[in-house]
Amino acid sequence: MQAESSAPRTESQRKGDQQVDVLIIGGGLAGLAAARRAHGAGRSVAVVTESPGSLPYTSGALDLLSVYPTETKRYRSRPWEALAELIEREPLHPYGRVGLGGVRRAWDDFLAYLAAGPLQYQHRGEENQTIVTPAGTIKPTFAVPATLAAGVEAWQQHRPTAIVGFAGLADFSPEQVVGNLRPRWPGLRAIRVDPAKLLPVDRRPTPAVLAAEFDRAEFRERFCQAIEPQLEGARFVGLPSVLGFVRATESCQDLSRRLQAGVFEIPLLSPSHPGMRLAELLKGDLWDAGVTVLQGAPIRRFDAEGDRIVAAWRQGRTKLQRIGARAVVLATGRFFGGGLEATPHGVHECLLNLPVTVPFGRDDWHMSTFLGAPGHPINRVGVQVDRMMRPVDGDGRPRYRNLFAAGALLAHHDWVREKSGAGISVATGYAATEAALASLPSLIE
Amino acid sequence: MRIETQVLVIGGGLTGSGILRDLTLRGVPAVLVERKDINAGASGANHGLLHSGGRYAVRDPASAAECALENEILKRVASGCIEPTGGLFVGLPDDPDEYAADFLHAATKVGIPAHPLSVAEALEREPRLNPDVQTVIEVPDAAINPFMATGANLDAATAGGAQVLLHTPVVGMKLDGRRVVQVDTIRSRTGELLEIVAEQIVSAAGPWVDQIGALAGVEIAIAYSKGSLLITNSRLVDHVINRLRPPSDADIIVPGETVTITGTTSVRVENIDSLSTGAIEVDHIIAGAAEMVPAMAEARYIRAYAGVRPLVHAPSAEGDRGLSRSFRVFDHAADGVDNLVTIAGGKLTTYRLMAEKTVDLVCHKLALNAPCRTAEVPLPGSEQGDHLDTAQRLERMQAAAPAGEVLCECEMISRSRVDDVVNKLEQEQHGIEPNAIRLRSRLGMGACQGGFCGFRTVGYLYERGLLRDGAGLEVLQDFLEKRWGGIKPMLWGDQLRQEQLLEAIYCGSLNIDGDL
Numbered sequence: 001m002q003a004e005s006s007a008p009r010t011e012s013q014r015k016g017d018q019q020v021d022v023l024i025i026g027g028g029l030a031g032l033a034a035a036r037r038a039h040g041a042g043r044s045v046a047v048v049t050e051s052p053g054s055l056p057y058t059s060g061a062l063d064l065l066s067v068y069p070t071e072t073k074r075y076r077s078r079p080w081e082a083l084a085e086l087i088e089r090e091p092l093h094p095y096g097r098v099g100l101g102g103v104r105r106a107w108d109d110f111l112a113y114l115a116a117g118p119l120q121y122q123h124r125g126e127e128n129q130t131i132v133t134p135a136g137t138i139k140p141t142f143a144v145p146a147t148l149a150a151g152v153e154a155w156q157q158h159r160p161t162a163i164v165g166f167a168g169l170a171d172f173s174p175e176q177v178v179g180n181l182r183p184r185w186p187g188l189r190a191i192r193v194d195p196a197k198l199l200p201v202d203r204r205p206t207p208a209v210l211a212a213e214f215d216r217a218e219f220r221e222r223f224c225q226a227i228e229p230q231l232e233g234a235r236f237v238g239l240p241s242v243l244g245f246v247r248a249t250e251s252c253q254d255l256s257r258r259l260q261a262g263v264f265e266i267p268l269l270s271p272s273h274p275g276m277r278l279a280e281l282l283k284g285d286l287w288d289a290g291v292t293v294l295q296g297a298p299i300r301r302f303d304a305e306g307d308r309i310v311a312a313w314r315q316g317r318t319k320l321q322r323i324g325a326r327a328v329v330l331a332t333g334r335f336f337g338g339g340l341e342a343t344p345h346g347v348h349e350c351l352l353n354l355p356v357t358v359p360f361g362r363d364d365w366h367m368s369t370f371l372g373a374p375g376h377p378i379n380r381v382g383v384q385v386d387r388m389m390r391p392v393d394g395d396g397r398p399r400y401r402n403l404f405a406a407g408a409l410l411a412h413h414d415w416v417r418e419k420s421g422a423g424i425s426v427a428t429g430y431a432a433t434e435a436a437l438a439s440l441p442s443l444i445e
Numbered sequence: 446m447r448i449e450t451q452v453l454v455i456g457g458g459l460t461g462s463g464i465l466r467d468l469t470l471r472g473v474p475a476v477l478v479e480r481k482d483i484n485a486g487a488s489g490a491n492h493g494l495l496h497s498g499g500r501y502a503v504r505d506p507a508s509a510a511e512c513a514l515e516n517e518i519l520k521r522v523a524s525g526c527i528e529p530t531g532g533l534f535v536g537l538p539d540d541p542d543e544y545a546a547d548f549l550h551a552a553t554k555v556g557i558p559a560h561p562l563s564v565a566e567a568l569e570r571e572p573r574l575n576p577d578v579q580t581v582i583e584v585p586d587a588a589i590n591p592f593m594a595t596g597a598n599l600d601a602a603t604a605g606g607a608q609v610l611l612h613t614p615v616v617g618m619k620l621d622g623r624r625v626v627q628v629d630t631i632r633s634r635t636g637e638l639l640e641i642v643a644e645q646i647v648s649a650a651g652p653w654v655d656q657i658g659a660l661a662g663v664e665i666a667i668a669y670s671k672g673s674l675l676i677t678n679s680r681l682v683d684h685v686i687n688r689l690r691p692p693s694d695a696d697i698i699v700p701g702e703t704v705t706i707t708g709t710t711s712v713r714v715e716n717i718d719s720l721s722t723g724a725i726e727v728d729h730i731i732a733g734a735a736e737m738v739p740a741m742a743e744a745r746y747i748r749a750y751a752g753v754r755p756l757v758h759a760p761s762a763e764g765d766r767g768l769s770r771s772f773r774v775f776d777h778a779a780d781g782v783d784n785l786v787t788i789a790g791g792k793l794t795t796y797r798l799m800a801e802k803t804v805d806l807v808c809h810k811l812a813l814n815a816p817c818r819t820a821e822v823p824l825p826g827s828e829q830g831d832h833l834d835t836a837q838r839l840e841r842m843q844a845a846a847p848a849g850e851v852l853c854e855c856e857m858i859s860r861s862r863v864d865d866v867v868n869k870l871e872q873e874q875h876g877i878e879p880n881a882i883r884l885r886s887r888l889g890m891g892a893c894q895g896g897f898c899g900f901r902t903v904g905y906l907y908e909r910g911l912l913r914d915g916a917g918l919e920v921l922q923d924f925l926e927k928r929w930g931g932i933k934p935m936l937w938g939d940q941l942r943q944e945q946l947l948e949a950i951y952c953g954s955l956n957i958d959g960d961l
Contacts, residue, residue: 057946059954067959075961130961135900137918139956165908170851173904180918269900269950336945342937344728362724366936370929371922371951371958378936379945416953 018292019324020044022436023312025299025351026331026339027053029422030407032282033110033429034329035291041437045291046323048314050298053279054337054408059131059139059267060241060274061148062114062121062422063415064107065095066128066140070374070417077128079142079423080104092412094424097385098431106430107423111143119281120146120249130155132238132266134172136180140419145274147243147252150262154236160187162234163266164227166195166205171269172240191230198222210242211273214251224258234261241265241273248277299351302328307401327436328400330391331407331429334382339409347381349409354383354391354399356411375417382411389432402439404432446639450476450608452807453628453643455615455657457481458488459591460788461649462598463800463819469605470822471808471815476641477607478630480614482875482884483595486651488793489884490752492674492699492706493591494685495519496794497532497584499559500692501770502551503544508771510555512794516585518820519797525826526593528833530700532586533567534559535578535737536689544690545580552584559584571684573740586685588699590833591793592884597824604825611875613639618646618660623783625661634876645807648787652717652753658787663780665787666757669715673722673751674708675730675935677744678892680835681705686737695733698741702835703856703891707734707741711754720751722934747892749934757790772799774806784810852905853898855891860905862886867911877911879903879924894932896947899924922957 024034027049038045067073068082076082083103087096095103114121123129123143129152130138144152154161165174174190182188195205198219203209213219231237237255243265244251255263267274283293300320303311309328313320332339332351340347340356342365347356358365358381365378383391383405390398391405406428408415415421452468454461457479468475479485498512520527536545545561552559560583567581568574574581599609610630617629628641648657658665680700688696698707710726727749735742757773772791777783788803801817808815823830842857850859866885870877879895879902882888888902889895903921906912912920936944952958 057949063953073959075959133955134904135918135921135955135957137956137959138961139954139959140961171901171904173907175907175910176904176912176917179907179913180915183914267954269897269954270946334945335942336949338942342941344724344731344937362937363934366933368930368933370925370948376948378941379948416948417958419953419956419959421949421953 017322018046020046020292021325021440022327022329022433023048023323023325024329024331024433025049025312026333026337026407027051027283027293027295028331028333028337028407028425029053029055030331030425030429031329032279032286033106033426034331034406034433035286036110036113036282037106037430037433038437039286039289039291042443043437043440047286047291047293048299048312048323049293049295050338052295054333055279056272056276057270058275058421059272060145060278061131061139061141061267062111062143063140063419064128064142064423066419067417070414073373075140077140078126079128080126090412092384094410094413094428095420097387097389097410098427102431103423103427106427109430110426114143117281117285118249119277122146122149132177132181134177134240134266134268136177142423145277146249147241147265147274148267149264150236150256151238151264151266154238154262154264155185158185158187159235160233161185161236161238162189162191162231163238165190165192166210166240167192168195169205169207169210169240172266177238177266189232189234191227193223193226198226207240207242207268207273211245214242215244215247217254220251220254220258224255228259231259231261236262236264238264238266241267243273245273245277248273302352304400307398309400309403327402327404327439329429329432329436330383330403330405330409331432332409334379334408337408340382342378347378349383352399352403355393356381356383357394375414379414379416380412383409384411388435389428390435402436404436406432446637447642448476448639449642450474451643451811452476452645452647453478453641454647454649456649456651457483457595457609457611458486458649458651459484459595459598459793459796460488460651460791460799462595462602463796464647464649464788464803465602465607465609466598466605467800467804467817467819468807469602469607470818471804471813473808473811473813473815475602475607476610476643477599477602478610478613478615478641480612482611482881483599484592484884486653487752487754488591488595488651490674490750491591491793492697492708493589493701494697494699494793495527495587495589496792497586498555498557499532499534499548499552499582499584499586500687502555502557503547504691505770506551506555509551509557511771511798513555513557515795515798516587519589519794520587520832521830522820522823523589523594523597523827524830524832525824526590526597526833528588528700528702528835530586530588530684532584532685532687533562533571533574534582534584534687534689535567535574536580537575537736538577538579540579540688540690545582548582548689557584571682571686573681573738574686575737575739580689582689586687588685588701589793590702593826593833594796594824596885597826600825609873610639611873615657615660620661620782623781625782625784644784645810646785647803647807648785649803652755654755654787654789658777658785661777661782661785663777663782663785665775665789667789668713668756669717670754670756671712671714671720671751672709672754673726673730673749674706675727675746676701676748677705677707677741678747679704679745681740681744682738688737695730696737698734698738702833702887703839704747705741705744714753717753720753721930722749722751724934727934745892745939746935747894747940748931750931755789774802776806786810852901853888853891855893855898856887858886858888858898863888863902863905867909877906878920880927889928893943893947895924895928896943899928918957925951
């Protein structure tokens with residue numbers, strides 16, 4: 001025993017090695033929400049993520065649930081009613097695992113935190129709201145950052161609105177947005193700005209270049225001068241989501257003031273600034289709260305003692321770095337995030353080879369239509385957990401006593417079709433961390 | 446509406462296009478009708494392989510000789526559509542020893558320049574070959590872009606006065622005695638009925654020739670053999686690779702410009718209008734390709750597709766692979782219809798010869814003495830004899846497409862290239878939609894299979910005022926569904942990850958699966 005316990009101590013003295021109470025693997029919304037939940041619990045927490053996470057690929061709007069059941073694609077304006085039905089009917093769904101009360105507590109806490117922060121997230125009581133997309137479609141969601149909020153009102157009231165495009169900016173055509181929506185929204189118009197007149201000669205109008213410029217008041221002033229003559233009484237102005245890297249909320253308010261109109265962003269296809277801003281905010285706040293966020297290198301292996309994981313080994317620049325942990329939350333995502341991998345022969349979980357059941361052959365992984373109902377069967381494949389969010393074996397017993405899972409990695413949901421991605425991530429991230437904290441030896445003892 | 450012409454050609458694949466151009470060169474006024482878009486049948490679902498004839502040399506010397514001759518002719522007159530990669534027939538330890546000798550003998554006999562290559566030299570020239578190869582024989586196989594070839598034939602024909610009517614299915618024929626006096630077609634996009642009166646009618650409808658024949662009361666015995674093919678996201682070989690054994694499944698790999706195409710299978714099917722490729726076929730093709738080129742096992746596959754070989758010859762004891770791959774020209778005077786000719790069977794490599802023989806018969810029936818000129822007159826784009834050079838094409842396109850101007854990043858298709866295609870579609874009064882642009886430019890044929898550039902192209906069409914109101918949403922949904930059939934069988938690994946991102950964008954962020 002002496003030798004065994006001295007070995008880790010020697011290792012822990014190696015540069016970069018560390019010991020935490022809760023180790024969270026995954027830097028998407030589920031992992032960051034899980035870390036957020038650990039905040040204030042008096043425990044040491046680290047987040048390890050290989051990639052920057054999936055948030056930059058999202059619109060930054062936070063969905064709770066707006067389509068249920070997916071078989072009939074029924075739109076639900078009141079997500080909590082739909083959630084209660086879902087939880088009643090689908091106990092294995094991640095929402096079913098967490099339960100209505102748990103979802104409500106997590107979601108309310110997370111949204112209150114985001115509402116008070118610089119992105120000023122907003123929601124409309126118990127109702128879903130709808131945002132305008134660059135395809136000229138309308139997408140339901142629950143909470144939006146302040147930069148998207150005026151768009152909700154503009155669409156809802158069908159106010160005279162100008163959609164502004166930048167010549168040369170790919171993936172945003174104001175004519176497309178307007179074309180698709182004008183039959184239902186007659187006061188909608190497309191206008192274009194030539195960014196060559198606003199940008200230095202050598203800069204092309206990419207989202208990053210424009211966002212950096214919109215952070216500057218001087219650029220905003222020139223931009224407003226350029227578009228004002230074209231506004232012709234528009235009460236709202238929609239722009240692609242490039243209103244700033246670090247001061248987007250302020251930039252949006254400033255533009256509204258200068259133009260005497262409600263200015264809003266339309267989230268570009270990925271990568272998208274509203275999603276990036278949310279990721280940066282969450283990570284920055286975690287750093288400030290003393291949570292270590294290690295990005296850019298994968299976990300290579302784990303040490304287990306009996307039915308407990310005791311450490312993870314992270315790829316360092318030259319050698320592996322050991323992170324000792326008393327509890328581990330796995331939030332590595334589905335296929336895109338890298339938590340699951342599919343081969344021609346089946347699906348496996350990438351880090352711990354947790355059991356993943358695919359009860360059908362490869363010909364049935366996907367439906368014969370891309371967009372049809374109820375959604376592709378492969379999307380409901382994932383890691384199954386018990387009520388304490390612990391991954392379980394086929395017989396329902398937890399694989400490890402101190403391993404918990406959260407987010408898209410979980411089985412029995414289809415967030416893409418339910419429009420429930422953020423809600424599942426936040427609710428299960430909170431629930432997994434709560435279970436992890438509860439599994440730790442009491443601080444008082 | 447009603448139009449009159451001397452010859453009506455039915456079918457807008459490569460054979461029909463070749464026939465139209467051949468007629469035009471001989472000074473015969475002609476109209477072509479196609480029920481969908483160009484290359485909708487086997488012309489758009491093949492390896493893109495210009496055979497040397499080697500594949501058929503041992504079993505089907507007549508076909509092999511046709512291929513050998515056409516290979517030389519097309520490299521001259523259709524050079525711009527052809528990349529003369531050369532081909533390697535590779536024998537592995539399990540392959541029959543005596544086949545190599547039979548192959549060389551048979552190839553020499555039909556005039557195919559075939560040379561044994563040392564294994565060391567073969568591996569140096571094609572490093573991804575299985576290092577266990579025992580025997581390698583080099584032949585002048587080549588890669589051909591069938592979309593460019595059809596486009597060039599149609600361009601040449603229309604420049605010479607012929608008329609091309611796409612999306613115009615034939616729905617009926619009126620007979621008077623032994624003659625078809627009127628062919629009824631429908632303009633799909635307007636629903637308008639178009640009656641066509643022609644002295645001679647040529648059916649080049651591929652696997653649908655029996656349906657066309659039936660409209661004139663003519664029975665054509667035909668069997669359908671489905672062949673599936675897979676495409677990887679990058680070019681893994683620089684030669685056409687064939688297995689040195691009797692033709693079988695999964696024994697050809699072709700470098701198709703930026704990608705690799707491998708196949709095939711041979712499965713009898715009844716329903717030729719809904720072909721699909723299942724996991725068993727996919728795994729079978731990959732396993733066969735990987736025996737020749739091991740990297741094909743781990744390659745990233747982006748698409749599966751299937752075509753139908755119309756088989757017009759008597760059944761063989763050796764199954765469909767034993768059937769002659771030669772073609773037949775049917776003069777339906779023998780069936781009681783004097784002015785209907787059907788061309789069926791054959792293969793991509795012999796399309797020009799098929800057109801020549803067909804038009805010879807048509808001219809004979811018209812009592813015209815006009816010799817075929819398609820073996821001498823180059824196609825548009827091939828006048829200088831320059832071959833298709835993928836690296837050069839990409840460099841040229843990159844130079845012509847400054848940052849921000851590129852719509853399709855996988856294939857480097859710029860706005861100006863799309864403008865050219867759109868202008869042409871407008872001249873042809875064709876609908877402006879991403880699928881039509883894809884067939885004419887390679888847009889959406891790369892790794893994302895149109896997932897990203899489809900959206901971008903719809904946006905661009907709105908910007909140019911070519912799409913209005915809600916039309917673009919339907920166009921986009923339709924484009925995504927059309928690409929799906931070929932993508933669905935290949936979704937694992939990175940390709941599944943990418944598709945999950947696309948599904949998250951289209952359904953999660955854009956809600957185009959919803960109806961709000």
